[in-house]
Amino acid sequence: MFANEMAEAACVIGHKRPRECNEEVEEPQKTKKKRKVDEDTCQNQHKRKEKKSRLSAGLFGEDCEIRHEQVYEFLKYAALGKRHNATQPSWCHIYHQRHLAKVVVIVLQEVSQLYFYKFYLQFKHLRRAFQHRFSLPPTSANFIASVCGEGISMKHQNSMQGSASAYSGHIPKNSDLQKDPIIEKYGEEKHGLTSYILTLEEMRKYDYPLEGSPGCGNYVHTQCESPRTDSSPLFGLDCEMCLTEKGNEVTRVSLVDAEGQCIMDELIKPETQILNYFTRYSGITRKILRPVKTKLPEIQDKLKKLLPCDAVLVGHSLNADLHALQMIHPSVIDTSLLFARHKGRRFKLKFLAKAVLGKEIQSENKVGHDPTEDAEAALELLQYFIDQGPRKVVELNLEMVLSAPNLMESSQQKSALQLQQNGVQKHSSEPPSIPKPCFLDHLNATGQKTLLLSRKELASSGLCQNSLSTSNKQILKRAIQEVPLSSFSVIQFTLRSAHDAPDLVAEVCEKMRIQLADMLTVYAGPFDKDFCLKSLRREFKKCGPIQSLTVLTETHQVQRPVTVMMLDCDMLIKELEMDIENEGVIYVAGVKKTLTDTDLQEKFSHLKDLQALFWPRDLKSGKHRNYCFLKFQTSESALEALQDINRQGAKGSQLQSRKALTSSHLHRWICHMDYNDGKPIQLVHHILHMKKEQLSTSEQDIRKKLKKLDRSIKKLYRSLENNTLCVVLLPGVNSVYGSFSGLGLMGIKEESRSSAC
Structure with missing residues (x-):
């Protein structure tokens, strides 16, 4: 508010010369008009500058x-x-x-x-x-x-504030500190970055490309031979690979400087034919690589020009990236080794980014990993390690944080009595709360009313x-x-x-299950006497999963039951199609369950502006269903994809598509259609028929x-x-x-x- 008032005052000062308070001067009409135009212009400029959240x-x-x-x-x-x-x-x-x-x-x-x-x-x-x-x-x-x-546990408070405190506030004792592999190697005091650069013996032990090492004869040197100091420039490096006839070959490389700026993000054409794009992890598809002409030697030359003589490369399991690039660099810091664990195990980069930095990377919503994001995360992890020191890192108790979800899950399967008898600390989905002021207190302290x-x-x-x-x-x-x-x-x-009655939710739930069953029932026929039931099931499966199929052996005149819900069905479908949640989302049926996630990603990789793919699983068996949802950046792209898939269907493809009618998270509701507390739906039908009057009123x-x-x-x-x-x-x-x-x-x-x- 204050900034806006100052800006408006500046505009008035800029367009009106100062006068004494009691001075009255009649201005010409043209001057007044000009001033009005100028003031309107300023106001419009300020409106344009106002950013909307x-x-x-x-x-x-x-x-x-x-x-x-x-x-x-x-x-x-x-x-x-x-x-x-x-x-x-x-x-x-x-x-x-x-x-x-x-x-x-x-x-x-x-x-x-x-x-x-x-x-x-x-x-x-x-x-x-x-x-x-x-x-x-x-x-x-x-x-x-x-x-x-209020009532949020210390663990939750810490994670939400972005700080990386130890699980449940637990800090290892001094005796435990001395046994930690990080303390054993670096001590408890803070050090400069040169203390964390891998030695020649460590690089040889962890299979880093070195001069004279087997298989590194044709590798290119970065020629960064100047002595390193604690002020040497840091660069994060990460690569994505695809499987080719030659093995794993690099197809994308990203380089990030210490300020988090991406100074290189290049796609690379492999030397040999690609056998598997690993799209789920690499994000690379045939369509993306088709126009790429850049070869590995060009990338090697570019990296040599970008890296200063005393550059230090930072990455997570960086040896694999350097082998993929076929390059030798003398000074590296590996965050997978820096955040050391007992017995040589390593934390994943995704976990470290979440637990230490409070950052979510390698999201399942994205198609493949983003090497720029991964390189930046590795840099930030190193900078955290340098700023906080080894002791603070150990006090994060990352091993406990990593195992906490498993501990809570296993403890939920035991009763509280058993836990007390065995002397095991009780864990629950919501650990015991530690009183702590909520953010509303901060607002009140700064004079903002809540x-x-x-x-x-x-x-x-x-x-x-x-x-x-x-x-x-x-x-x-x-x-x-x-x-x-x-x-x-x-x-x-x-x-x-x-x-009101206290448990109306149960009645609503039961009735909705029955109405869903009515809406999802289709009557088809007549068929020839010698028709094949297996072929009929296969044909209907193209439209989506079949709950049950019943054959009538005698001739009947069948009519779909008409209810109030069915009369509203057309209106409801139109509203669902127009739902803001379904904008840019299409439903695709006829997906083969034998496909893998990678196969499905590649199958739809040609579709324009595809943002995300969701392939639901059966909650009981864990297997994929034969339908999926595709989300696009715009509704126009979704419509083009829908038309493209249906054109393929007309040419014999098993896939069929339409605009999505439900939110993708509702796939879990399918389990409610099978049974109700062990009772088949037919029994629920009978029970609800007995309560028809009561249900209608409720x-x-x-x-x-x-x-x-x-x-x-x-x-x-x-x-x-x-x-x-x-x-x-x-x-x-x-x-x-x-x-x-x-x-x-x-x-x-x-x-x-x-x-x-």
Whole structure:
């Protein structure tokens, strides 16, 4: 605000000469017009300079589920920026965070993902206003506290703040320190970079290319022979390889300087024919390499020119990269050896980047690894090691951090009684919390007002309640008044009233399963008497997975059952096709289960602007299903791909495609179609038929309440100023009938989008 006022004052000063306060001079008409034009021009320039905040999240497929602590990480960064150790979250980037006007979190208590998709048409505003959507684990005992910071364990606090502290705050004892391989080699004190350069004996031991070594006769020297000092320039190096007739040959190389600037990123044409592109790891495809003419000798010459005489190369298992480049360099630092483990084992670069730097690299959403990203991560790891020293690195207790998920998973399979009897420390999915101030305290300390509005019966959230209300209507009224005065607000609406039955979620779930079964049933016929059942199944499998196939041996006149849900089906399909979540996403059926991930990536590598591929697995068998989802950068590219795949289908291909109708994270719902607590669906049909009247009343009641909630959110959303980050959280439900995942929706309010909604 202050900067804008100063800029406007500067414009006025630039276009108006100063006068005494009491001086009155009548200016000519032309001068007034000119001044008005100049002032309008300045205002337009300032409007153009104002940057809008935006979100970028690669939420697709299995990566759509975001943990509560990750939501905390996101909200903390949105509220604080880079202050108080807040770091950019790995799963969603906020561009121009400091231009955010406010942050508003809306919690719909007792509402789950199931409600959203079951009553999809009722959420008219929610499904159109928010661009990003993600799954949430079922609600914790204290949902608001878990996503706003209180009650988060020390382990979670440390990981979200981007610091690399030891697991559960554990610091090794001095006796343990002396036995650590890092301390044994480097001691406890800090050193300069020359102390971490591999010696000649170490390079020979770890198979680095050296003069006179077997197989290195034709290797090229970098000719960097000057003495190294602690101020010598550092360069990160990483390569990607493909399998050729000659073996592993380099197809891409990246070089990054100490400031993180990429000074070289080149594709290389291998000498011999490629047998396997390793697309899943290398990101290289036939299409990418087709126009490349650059050969390895050209890259070698370029590297020799780029590297100074005293350059130090840094990488993770750098020996493989130098062998692939067929180059010899005398001074290297290998981060896989620097962060040493017992018995010669090594940490993966992806783990070190996450545990030490708080960075997410080699994401599953991306097709292949990014060598520039990997080279930069190796450089940052070395710089961390130099700045913090060996003792601080050992105190990270990386071995414990690496094994923690396995410890927690195994401990969940045992009872608390067994753990106590065996004297084993109890681990859970949420370790014991250590009280720590949440980021709302930091906001309050800097004079920024925070707001939490909720119902009286929900007042045990663990956070300081600013206001308690008795109804959603009251909450909405107060929110519209008080949110503009607060920089961070949490508004909690609730679905249930005192007169509602406590377990409506079970009824909704059972009825939705039956309706899904009705919608997914197809009647086909008549067939010849000698038709082949195997051929019929194979033909229908082209359209997607078949749950069951029943043959009627007698002639019947079959009609699809008509229900209210079926009458709304056409409308629902149109809305799903237009869903902002499905923009640029297509569904492809007929995928052969014998294919590998790499085969499938290569099969679709020719499609323009392909951003991500998701191939669901069966939750029980772990095998891939015969359909997948393709996500493109633009809806136009998705439409072109759809037409291309269907053209191939017309020519005999097994693949068939259409616009996606559901979010890719809903593939997990398929398991709900098989059984309900061990009871076949037919039995559930019978049970629900007995409760028809009761279910109908309950469902209508929920439908009305959800529609009111959607309207309340719309009113509140419209009252927000532009550039406000709005996050809507449906916590999910934990009940005796089972756990139901939650849902998160988020977006930054824009004038065009808010008027459209």
